[in-house]
Amino acid sequence: MGSQVGEQTIAFDNPPTIIGHGNIVGPKEGDGLLKEYFDKILEDTLWGEESWEKAESKILNAAINSAIDNANIAKNDIRYIFAGDLLNQLTASTFAIRDFKKPFFGLYGACSTMGESLILASMAVEGGFANYCVAATSSHFCGAEKQFRYPLEFGNQRPLTATYTVTGSGAVVVGNTGIGPKVTHVTPGKIVDLGVKDAMNMGAAMAPAAADTIIAHFKDTGRSAVDYDLIATGDLGMIGKKLTIELVGKAGYDLSDNYTDCGIEIFDNEKQDTHAGGSGCGCSAVTLTGYILKEMAKGTFNRILFIPTGALLSPSSSFQGESIPGIAHAVVIENSQE
Incomplete structure (x- = not known):
């Protein structure tokens, strides 16, 4: 257990x-x-x-x-x-x-x-x-x-x-049996809300939750960014990624070397005019099941920290003047050392 x-x-x-x-x-x-x-x-x-x-x-x-x-x-x-x-x-x-x-x-x-x-x-x-x-x-x-x-x-x-x-x-x-990478640790996230209300800036709304979960994971496990080959948030895009690096940095953890965001990886922003990047439930899901797991099978990555991010809003809450709460869940996936 x-x-x-x-x-x-x-x-x-x-x-x-x-x-x-x-x-x-x-x-x-x-x-x-x-x-x-x-x-x-x-x-x-x-x-x-x-x-x-x-x-x-x-x-x-x-x-x-x-x-x-x-x-x-x-x-x-x-x-x-x-x-x-x-x-x-x-x-x-x-x-x-x-x-x-x-x-x-x-x-x-x-x-x-x-x-x-x-x-x-x-x-x-x-x-x-x-x-x-x-x-x-x-x-x-x-x-x-x-x-x-x-x-x-x-x-x-x-x-x-x-x-x-x-x-x-x-x-x-x-x-419970079979060949493939293993899920070794999970860090469920908390709802974090710093009062962002702009539904056209989801990266800013979700970044505090991403940072909160990453910091909690590092504190709980005694690890830091250097213990992972790749750290990937879900769909913060360029703006949210920058904010996450800043927020995690204030807690004493450096994400500068091995951190990316699935929303940045999936589109060619210059050619495809996707502005801040990709988002949506499918963003982290297809990046995980496509790029990340297939590169893990090659041995490019052996231990990754995967942190999908979510903005917990609805049209009703936005129309009623509510802010946009965020949440992020972290999953550690490792190639077996056996």
């Missing part, structure tokens, strides 16, 4: 293994910096469906099936599915998963959901409650813009602080 470390962290005594992973992305993502790492790139964002929301469900369903195939197990071997998305009442996940006929935990951590799902799936497996679980999430640019900002038909001009929601889905299969 796992053990409590410090105030927030869990260390797994029998670390669960990521035995399979899969992803699928939209055409803009497939034209970005990580295109060689994606399992499937769509030619258009509807993928034969009549709405963006239905397309997102189809994308998530495909990513989960891809991860199960990659794990070389049967669908029936999966005990629980942990997933969530950005749509109202998690409809993308609900309709993606309804035909699996498996127990489903619907999660909402905004864009931190890949971290939340991976943490809970790992806890279920390490605790002996399941042999195999799926952790997944998704997002869709058109659906997110429609729900959180402006209809695409409005054609509003986006400020340079804005990020571009990733159309895509990533999924992993976590097992």
Whole structure:
């Protein structure tokens, strides 16, 4: 069984293994910096469906099936599915998963959901409650813009602080046996709110939560940035990354050498006009299941700290003048030393 470390962290005594992973992305993502790492790139964002929301469900369903195939197990071997998305009442996940006929935990951590799902799936497996679980999430640019900002038909001009929601889905299969990197530690995050209200500057809203979780993880474990080959936050973009480096630096930890953000890695900002970078649940999910895990398989990285970040707002809260709370969940993934 796992053990409590410090105030927030869990260390797994029998670390669960990521035995399979899969992803699928939209055409803009497939034209970005990580295109060689994606399992499937769509030619258009509807993928034969009549709405963006239905397309997102189809994308998530495909990513989960891809991860199960990659794990070389049967669908029936999966005990629980942990997933969530950005749509109202998690409809993308609900309709993606309804035909699996498996127990489903619907999660909402905004864009931190890949971290939340991976943490809970790992806890279920390490605790002996399941042999195999799926952790997944998704997002869709058109659906997110429609729900959180402006209809695409409005054609509003986006400020340079804005990020571009990733159309895509990533999924992993976590097992108690099998070959692959292991989830060794997790640090669930707290809600952090410094009063940012600008929905077009999500990086600034989420950076304090990212810094809070990173600092908590370092304090709990006695580690620092030099203990990792890569530290990757979820979708802070250029502005949020800069703020995170500053906030973590004030606590005495230097992130200058091995820290990146998935929102910076996924797009070519100059060529693709994505302003501050990528965002959305799918941003960290496809970067993890594409670039990070595939590079870990090559031995490029052997120990990584993965910290998806989320902005916990809705149109209702923004319209009522509320600020934008943030949250970030940290997961340590290591290649086995055996």
